[in-house]
Amino acid sequence: MxxxxxxxxxxASAYEPDPVGHEVLSPREGALHMSAEMREHFGLEFDPDVLPDGEFLSLDRLTLxxxxxxxxxxxxxxxxxxxxxxxxxxxxxxxxxxxxxxxxxxxxxxxxxxxxxxxxxxxxxxxxxxxxxxxxxxxxxxxxxxxxxxxxxxxxxxxxxxxxxxxxxxxxxxxxxxxxxxxxxxxxxxxxxxxxxxxxxxxxxxxxxxxxxxxxxxxxxxxxxxxxxxxxxxxxxxxxxxxxxxxxxxxxxxxxxx
The missing domain is CATH 3.50.30.50 (Putative cyclase)
Known part of the structure; x- marks a missing residue:
């Protein structure tokens, strides 16, 4: 088949009457974001630098x-x-x-x-x-x-x-x-x-x-x-x-x- x-x-780079917003959090930014979320929601401290390469996961936020x-x-x-x-x-x-x-x-x-x-x-x-x-x-x-x-x-x-x-x-x-x-x-x-x-x-x-x-x-x-x-x-x-x-x-x- x-x-x-x-x-x-x-x-997001193409023409649209309603433009697309695309924000990318890099894997490093994802690590910092996760660390902050753990602190805010669970009261847990986590040093993102202990992660391999100091990175976690990327994250995309879109508006469309x-x-x-x-x-x-x-x-x-x-x-x-x-x-x-x-x-x-x-x-x-x-x-x-x-x-x-x-x-x-x-x-x-x-x-x-x-x-x-x-x-x-x-x-x-x-x-x-x-x-x-x-x-x-x-x-x-x-x-x-x-x-x-x-x-x-x-x-x-x-x-x-x-x-x-x-x-x-x-x-x-x-x-x-x-x-x-x-x-x-x-x-x-x-x-x-x-x-x-x-x-x-x-x-x-x-x-x-x-x-x-x-x-x-x-x-x-x-x-x-x-x-x-x-x-x-x-x-x-x-x-x-x-x-x-x-x-x-x-x-x-x-x-x-x-």
């Missing part, structure tokens, strides 16, 4: 959002109410793990300019690859945006799905839709210009809003989708179990039989 990494890194890097959006991210079930959308720690280890399907929706992908565009892709999604397949959208990861362009130059395109996939029984772009919706400037031109609220983040009435998850900020065949692989994208959170990071991979 071959494993293909589909995850983008969390890198749950939408930094490759992550799974949970239904509670889309809004405070659900038009299904008991009316309360589930958080990321409440979702069935079975959703996140399923056969995958890659659709090439790359465009030269930022914009919106509709249901007709998806139908053309189904015809091109000779396959439609089956219930609970994980559908991945290759927009090409991952080429700009780590730069400001990554957040403005990509394509996203409109409402009918999302519903087409959900009607097929898809529970998880992934993209190598910043968002499953079109870029913020594209959406706002469409709304200013039409006055139609249906163009305002339709992929996310669709999740208020139909339970599904998005996997955003994937990478390396160009390394995959259109189908014939499995996707594994279990989200980190963040209690009460609207999203959780994932180390997404594809599994291909050799």
């Amino acid at each position: 071959r494993i293909i990494d589909l995850s983008s890194p969390i890198d 959002t749950s939408h930094t890097g490759t992550h799974v959006d949970a239904p509670s991210h889309y809004g405070s109410r659900a038009g299904y079930g008991d009316g309360v959308p589930r958080h990321v720690d409440q979702l069935p793990l079975e959703w996140f280890h399923r056969p995958g399907l890659v659709l090439d929706v790359a465009r030269d300019e930022a914009g919106v992908i509709g249901a007709a565009d998806l139908e053309k892709e189904f015809a091109r690859i000779g396959r439609r999604p089956e219930p609970q397949d994980i559908v991945l959208l290759r927009t090409g945006a991952s080429a700009w990861a780590g730069t400001a362009r990554y957040f403005t130059d990509f394509v996203g799905l409109d409402g009918p395109a999302v519903h087409l996939l959900l009607d097929a029984g898809v529970r998880v839709i992934g993209t190598d772009a910043f968002s499953l919706d079109a870029p913020f400037p594209t959406i706002l210009r469409r709304w200013q031109a039409t006055g139609d609220p249906a163009v305002l983040w339709p992929a996310h809003v669709a999740g208020r009435d139909r339970e599904y998850c998005q996997v955003e900020r994937l990478a390396n989708l160009e390394a995959l065949p259109p189908y014939g692989f499995r996707v594994v994208c279990f989200p980190v179990r963040l209690v009460g959170a609207g999203a959780g990071w994932t180390r997404a991979v594809a599994l291909l039989d050799e």
